[in-house]
Amino acid sequence: MKFSATAVVLIVLGVVLLMNNLGLADFDLGRLIVRWWPAILIVLGISMLFRRGGPR
Template sequence: MSSNLLAALILIGVGLFFLARNLGWIDGGIGNILATWWPAILVAVGVGMLLKRGK
């Protein structure tokens, strides 16, 4: 994955986070979300690494 694509995805993710927070879809800050969803984040990173390895 190129660095430009990664930067774009990060910006989209941050933008979606702030949008969802402003619309009241999520409560709390990024720390609260990471504390709740860290297992899913680890699984997603692991799956991404496995898929990248298979190419």
């Protein structure tokens, strides 16, 4: 089974938006992205390193 960071990001984004639309949580997506964008870049970089033996 191959890990796909893009798929995980899309799933998490979908869950957050769905919870916000259903009123289960009060998320300000813009504020979350502004605060956590460096962590997102780090996770994507790490996933690229572990994909098929590292970068080429």
